[in-house]
Amino acid sequence: MTISKLVFIELWKRKSQLITGLLAITLGIAVIVAIQSVSVVSEQNVARNLDNLGANILVLPQGASIDDYYTSDIDAPTLPMDYVERILNSTIAGVDNMSPKLTRRVKVGDQSVVLTGILPKSEIASKPLWQTSGLTGAQLTTACAPNKTANISHGLEDEKLKRKAIDTLYSDDCLAGSQVANRLKLRVNGRINIMGKEFKVVKILPETGTVDDDRVFANLKDVQKLLKIENQVSAIEIMGCCNAISEGLLSQLRNILPDTRVTTIGQIVSTQIETNHLMKKVTLVMLIIIFFVGGISIGNYIWANVNERKREIGMLRMMGADRSAIYKMFLLKALILGVAGGILGYLSGTLAGVVLGPYLAGIIVKPVFIYLLWSVLFSVAIALAGSLFPTYLAARFDPHTNLQED
Amino acid sequence: MMLQGENILKQYHHKGGVINALDHVSFTVEKGDFVTVTGPSGSGKSTLLLSIFGLIRLSSGTIVFDGRRIDNINDRQLTAIRKISVGYILQGFALIPYLTTIQNVMIPLALEKVPGKEQVKRASEILDYVGLADRMEHLPGELSAGQQQRVAIARSIVHRPKIIMADEPTGNLDPSLSLEILDFLKKINQENNITIMMVTHSPVAAEYGTRKLHLNDGRIIKS
Ligand SMILES: Nc1ncnc2c1ncn2[C@@H]1O[C@H](COP(=O)(O)OP(=O)(O)OP(=O)(O)O)[C@@H](O)[C@H]1O
Ligand SMILES: [Mg+2]
Numbered sequence: 337m338t339i340s341k342l343v344f345i346e347l348w349k350r351k352s353q354l355i356t357g358l359l360a361i362t363l364g365i366a367v368i369v370a371i372q373s374v375s376v377v378s379e380q381n382v383a384r385n386l387d388n389l390g391a392n393i394l395v396l397p398q399g400a401s402i403d404d405y406y407t408s409d410i411d412a413p414t415l416p417m418d419y420v421e422r423i424l425n426s427t428i429a430g431v432d433n434m435s436p437k438l439t440r441r442v443k444v445g446d447q448s449v450v451l452t453g454i455l456p457k458s459e460i461a462s463k464p465l466w467q468t469s470g471l472t473g474a475q476l477t478t479a480c481a482p483n484k485t486a487n488i489s490h491g492l493e494d495e496k497l498k499r500k501a502i503d504t505l506y507s508d509d510c511l512a513g514s515q516v517a518n519r520l521k522l523r524v525n526g527r528i529n530i531m532g533k534e535f536k537v538v539k540i541l542p543e544t545g546t547v548d549d550d551r552v553f554a555n556l557k558d559v560q561k562l563l564k565i566e567n568q569v570s571a572i573e574i575m576g577c578c579n580a581i582s583e584g585l586l587s588q589l590r591n592i593l594p595d596t597r598v599t600t601i602g603q604i605v606s607t608q609i610e611t612n613h614l615m616k617k618v619t620l621v622m623l624i625i626i627f628f629v630g631g632i633s634i635g636n637y638i639w640a641n642v643n644e645r646k647r648e649i650g651m652l653r654m655m656g657a658d659r660s661a662i663y664k665m666f667l668l669k670a671l672i673l674g675v676a677g678g679i680l681g682y683l684s685g686t687l688a689g690v691v692l693g694p695y696l697a698g699i700i701v702k703p704v705f706i707y708l709l710w711s712v713l714f715s716v717a718i719a720l721a722g723s724l725f726p727t728y729l730a731a732r733f734d735p736h737t738n739l740q741e742d
Numbered sequence: 743m744m745l746q747g748e749n750i751l752k753q754y755h756h757k758g759g760v761i762n763a764l765d766h767v768s769f770t771v772e773k774g775d776f777v778t779v780t781g782p783s784g785s786g787k788s789t790l791l792l793s794i795f796g797l798i799r800l801s802s803g804t805i806v807f808d809g810r811r812i813d814n815i816n817d818r819q820l821t822a823i824r825k826i827s828v829g830y831i832l833q834g835f836a837l838i839p840y841l842t843t844i845q846n847v848m849i850p851l852a853l854e855k856v857p858g859k860e861q862v863k864r865a866s867e868i869l870d871y872v873g874l875a876d877r878m879e880h881l882p883g884e885l886s887a888g889q890q891q892r893v894a895i896a897r898s899i900v901h902r903p904k905i906i907m908a909d910e911p912t913g914n915l916d917p918s919l920s921l922e923i924l925d926f927l928k929k930i931n932q933e934n935n936i937t938i939m940m941v942t943h944s945p946v947a948a949e950y951g952t953r954k955l956h957l958n959d960g961r962i963i964k965s
Contacts, residue, residue, distance in 0.1 A: 337845055337848035337849060337851065337852035337858070337861055338852050338858075339852065341852075342838075342841070342849075342852075345840060345841060345845070346840055349840040350840070647836070648838050648839075651836045651838065652849070652853075653797075653821070654797060654824065654830050654836075655824065655825065655830065655849060655850050655853060655897075656821050656822065656823075656824040656825020656826070656828075656850070656853050656854075657821070657825075657853050658817075658818055658821045658822075659817070659818075661853070735797050736792045736797040736798050
């Protein structure tokens with residue numbers, strides 16, 4: 337027997353109380369961990385997705401966000417395909433290439449996939465690697481519509497180049513992203529039935545780690561017909577010349593394309609970063625709230641526990657336990673609660689992020705292990721802070737008043 | 743002389759005025775004594791028993807234990823004396839409800855930081871001594887009243903105290919169980935030469951005393 341062992345036995349024998357004591361702290365930490373894991377990935381992810389886009393200007397329907405574009409819900413807004421003609425026929429200089437796309441989330445069997453209609457030639461042409469790394473504006477200058485050779489000379493022999501090297505994408509043919517292929521067990525030259533139409537899988541694309549892995553690419557015309565959204569597209573990806581962008585290409589495009597949102601990827605990325613900053617502030621406020629709510633809830637639990645065990649405290653003091661033993665009893669208990677709350681909060685928050693991330697943010701969330709350390713430290717700090725006062729009172733109890741039978 | 747109290751005063755302040763729970767009480771206890779403290783309800787018996795080793799702090803008076811003044815030492819020092827030299831038995835058994843019999847008995851050893859193995863050895867020996875060798879893994883709630891009080895006795899002697907302070911140890915037991923417990927205390931007193939100070943209501947229990955204190959209204963009227 338030791339005081340520590342006594343603490344463990346008491347905790348174990350009163351497990352159900354333990355759970356209520358832990359609830360607030362665990363939930364609080366879970367929420368923060370979930371938000372953090374999602375926002376940390378979303379930043380990287382937007383960057384990666386846009387990188388993969390290969391374009392530097394995106395024309396989206398008014399009111400659509402980049403997220404809408406990626407999640408491709410059934411009611412996502414569209415814009416007229418004529419806009420492609422309109423840009424071509426305009427006098428605007430500096431548009432090197434365009435790729436209209438129509439994307440929609442559809443069901444294949446019981447699986448959900450994103451069907452993307454592309455125009456093969458233009459798709460390839462507007463898909464050069466326009467940067468060396470990262471997504472900051474500065475690097476846009478490194479590649480203003482560079483050709484394939486230029487890319488390779490930059491040492492960018494990227495899968496994306498190989499993948500986009502498709503001259504034709506006939507009607508009834510499709511390309512499958514690696515994840516889709518996996519999930520639906522697709523093979524090259526195999527068949528896939530999408531909304532009643534048979535497509536032949538002509539290629540399985542290599543894994544890129546982006547939403548593209550979850551997509552099936554087919555000819556734009558087919559997709560428009562299939563989805564009954566003829567002459568509409570979800571977005572037009574434009575490869576604009578960098579000089580032209582800085583000389584006002586965006587506002588020129590806005591003038592001729594009403595009801596659209598014309599942005600550079602740089603803007604999109606910075607919007608995302610702003611969102612993440614906002615999330616960080618929200619998280620900070622939540623941290624403070626959770627500190628108090630969690631601390632008070634644990635303190636309340638410990639105080640109830642102290643009162644329930646008044647007689648026991650009296651007995652221990654009678655037998656020669658000094659005040660420090662009483663401190664040890666309750667602070668060790670709080671410490672254990674803190675560690676448990678931190679671990680449970682981390683696990684449930686991470687789980688929530690991993691499970692909900694794809695649905696809520698269209699993002700694949702991975703566990704961030706360092707958050708376990710922070711969760712436990714934070715939770716322990718809350719638990720100890722909340723328990724300090726009740727424990728102080730317990731240690732100061734008059735031993736004899738608590739010895740009498742009640 | 744093992745224990746001596748002189749002019750012990752314990753006052754409780756009330757709205758209605760001051761109550762002298764102990765009113766200039768003096769007494770002496772020799773090593774090996776079996777002291778009984780009797781008196782009507784409210785006469786100050788428990789107050790006396792609990793104040794000697796500081797569970798209740800006195801208003802004034804001196805207490806000497808083993809040649810050392812203990813009425814004016816601090817809480818930490820008093821706690822240490824209780825831990826090493828005193829064993830308490832109360833009317834309401836006072837066992838820790840979620841610990842097994844043997845774990846309850848090991849508590850005083852745990853407080854003295856006796857190594858685990860030795861704790862088990864000594865606690866088992868004592869439980870054997872009080873006839874509960876087959877109840878070591880029971881929880882207090884699974885024991886009869888007499889058995890619970892024997893666990894409490896085992897706990898009060900496991901750390902080999904110099905003195906046992908018992909406040910109506912048979913108060914919750916029926917007469918035959920009471921005799922069993924009293925005989926047991928007598929055995930401990932005689933076999934191990936442990937001094938016992940026992941508060942009791944019962945005239946039968948009082949007969950066990952080799953030295954008798956009778957309190958009335960906070961004053962010793964017979965000793
Ligand atoms: N905490 C307290 N506050 C005020 N008065 C108290 C307190 N504790 C005890 N007293 C008073 O002190 C007196 C002595 O109490 P004590 O408990 O010592 O009596 P007792 O002889 O043990 O009685 P009993 O046989 O009923 O146990 C009583 O009059 C009681 O009301
Ligand atoms: Mg009493």
